[in-house]
Amino acid sequence: MRAVLTRCLSASVTVDDEVVGSFDAPDTGGLLALVGVSTEDIEAGEKDPTVLENKIATMARKIAELRILDGETSVETTGAPVLVVSQFTLYGRTAKGRRPSWSDAAPGPAAEPVINKIIEQLRARDVHVEEGRFGAMMKVSSVNDGPFTVLVEA
Numbered sequence: 696m697r698a699v700l701t702r703c704l705s706a707s708v709t710v711d712d713e714v715v716g717s718f719d720a721p722d723t724g725g726l727l728a729l730v731g732v733s734t735e736d737i738e739a740g741e742k743d744p745t746v747l748e749n750k751i752a753t754m755a756r757k758i759a760e761l762r763i764l765d766g767e768t769s770v771e772t773t774g775a776p777v778l779v780v781s782q783f784t785l786y787g788r789t790a791k792g793r794r795p796s797w798s799d800a801a802p803g804p805a806a807e808p809v810i811n812k813i814i815e816q817l818r819a820r821d822v823h824v825e826e827g828r829f830g831a832m833m834k835v836s837s838v839n840d841g842p843f844t845v846l847v848e849a
Contacts, residue, residue, distance in 0.1 A: 702763055
């Protein structure tokens with residue numbers, strides 16, 4: 696499981712000309728979290744469900760607790776918002792040829808419940824979460840702060 700976390704002053708996701716998730720946080724900032732799930736995550740969870748549950752918990756914890764906002768603060772300590780967008784392309788392989796291979800990305804029916812559980816766990820921590828629409832063609836906009844972007848793996 697992988698996420699790209701970008702510190703933002705505002706972020707939004709639009710589907711079919713409708714804003715489905717957004718935040719505007721010029722004072723605290725917030726995070727745009729592009730989250731991808733791999734076939735390896737799903738296979739590990741099929742063998743031992745606790746492995747996948749632990750990865751989900753780790754990802755939610757990192758998104759909530761990483762001290763990457765201004766002043767080395769976290770989403771959890773500042774009450775900053777998070778916009779979670781599913782992003783299977785984080786598992787695109789580009790080592791060969793001119794077309795990325797998506798075979799390492801978990802298929803939608805397997806990945807969607809994982810993304811939903813991450814969102815649920817963030818909300819259980821009282822994090823304000825906005826979200827994209829799984830599987831939709833989304834237009835994601837952000838005003839990056841810094842810019843400050845990190846890759847997180849669980």
